[in-house]
Amino acid sequence: MIRSGFAESRHRGALVVTGPGGEKVLQAGEVSAAMYxxxxxxxxxxxxxxxxxLDLDGPLLALAAASHSGEQFHIAGVRExxxxxxxxxxxxxxxxxLPLDDQAMRGLLRSGGEPDRLHMNCSGKHAxxxxxxxxxxWPAGTYLDPQHPLQIEIRRTVEHLSGETVPxxxxxxxxxxxxxxxxxxxxxxxxxxxxxxxxxxERRVASSIRAQPAWxxxxxxxxxxxxxxVPGLLLKSGAEGVQAFALPDGxxxxxxxxxxxxxxxxAIIVPLLRSLGVAAADxxxxxxxxxxxxxxxxxxxxxVGHVRPVWSGWAGAPxxxxxx
Numbered sequence: 396m397i398r399s400g401f402a403e404s405r406h407r408g409a410l411v412v413t414g415p416g417g418e419k420v421l422q423a424g425e426v427s428a429a430m431y432x433x434x435x436x437x438x439x440x441x442x443x444x445x446x447x448x449l450d451l452d453g454p455l456l457a458l459a460a461a462s463h464s465g466e467q468f469h470i471a472g473v474r475e476x477x478x479x480x481x482x483x484x485x486x487x488x489x490x491x492x493l494p495l496d497d498q499a500m501r502g503l504l505r506s507g508g509e510p511d512r513l514h515m516n517c518s519g520k521h522a523x524x525x526x527x528x529x530x531x532x533w534p535a536g537t538y539l540d541p542q543h544p545l546q547i548e549i550r551r552t553v554e555h556l557s558g559e560t561v562p563x564x565x566x567x568x569x570x571x572x573x574x575x576x577x578x579x580x581x582x583x584x585x586x587x588x589x590x591x592x593x594x595x596x597e598r599r600v601a602s603s604i605r606a607q608p609a610w611x612x613x614x615x616x617x618x619x620x621x622x623x624x625v626p627g628l629l630l631k632s633g634a635e636g637v638q639a640f641a642l643p644d645g646x647x648x649x650x651x652x653x654x655x656x657x658x659x660x661x662a663i664i665v666p667l668l669r670s671l672g673v674a675a676a677d678x679x680x681x682x683x684x685x686x687x688x689x690x691x692x693x694x695x696x697x698x699v700g701h702v703r704p705v706w707s708g709w710a711g712a713p714x715x716x717x718x719x
Contacts, residue, residue, distance in 0.1 A: 433633030443552030445596035459523035464613025465494025
């Protein structure tokens with residue numbers, strides 16, 4: 396991060412890109428060690444739920460794979476998933492939270508609201524997990540137990556799509572089981588989502604997110620802007636500086652920032668996608684990509700710097716040198 400011409404902070408990380416056939420074509424840093432994908436796992440989890448009988452499509456399926464911003468349409472969607480399954484808000488086991496979206500948060504507080512489970516960014520996933528239990532006839536009260544049939548099946552799906560055995564299981568911020576993967580395995584799984592047969596659970600998830608990116612993130616989020624700027628792009632971020640993507644031709648990638656700084660991701664993903672030639676593709680909004688890549692640093696109410704990538708160990712990078 397550059398402030399007033401001075402390199403104030405450095406966010407080091409790793410990334411991997413695989414080619415259309417799944418072969419590793421670009422690598423910087425350690426990409427084979429286990430890490431927690433956090434919410435970048437959600438599309439894989441949603442595919443697992445569909446395999447177990449979850450009956451969702453379109454915006455509500457995108458919401459099942461979302462880290463949503465807590466906007467009104469997100470909350471209405473979570474309620475719709477729960478109601479269709481014959482369940483109430485009290486069945487959710489995610490922790491209470493305020494909306495991620497600033498405007499939605501201010502609106503909730505002005506109306507006398509407070510943190511609740513519906514507005515937690517993972518409530519769509521939790522509602523979908525409960526709906527899956529209802530469809531499969533599984534107990535709902537223990538749906539977050541790693542040994543619950545739902546979580547066992549989700550883990551199998553994660554391992555199948557990634558081509559890896561999950562080496563450790565943690566607890567995500569929302570309380571759900573968190574399955575560790577390598578960056579390479581995460582990229583491989585995203586490739587599997589976009590390359591799956593039309594109508595398959597994996598392809599349905601990818602198609603729903605790509606068609607309704609605001610439902611998988613929010614109206615003001617960079618993830619939405621990126622997927623709208625690059626037709627066919629599947630993208631999902633996770634906490635602690637994780638991001639994974641796949642292009643329609645099967646090229647895929649994953650990024651992890653070591654210190655968890657999410658602000659580094661827009662400055663990295665845009666030049667990475669440009670290096671793969673997406674800016675030259677038909678329908679790509681090049682101006683939007685430029686706006687997303689610009690991560691301003693504020694001082695005294697004005698822009699005094701920016702976050703910029705400095706690449707190391709990657710011969711195909713736009714510049715030489717970790718991400719600052």
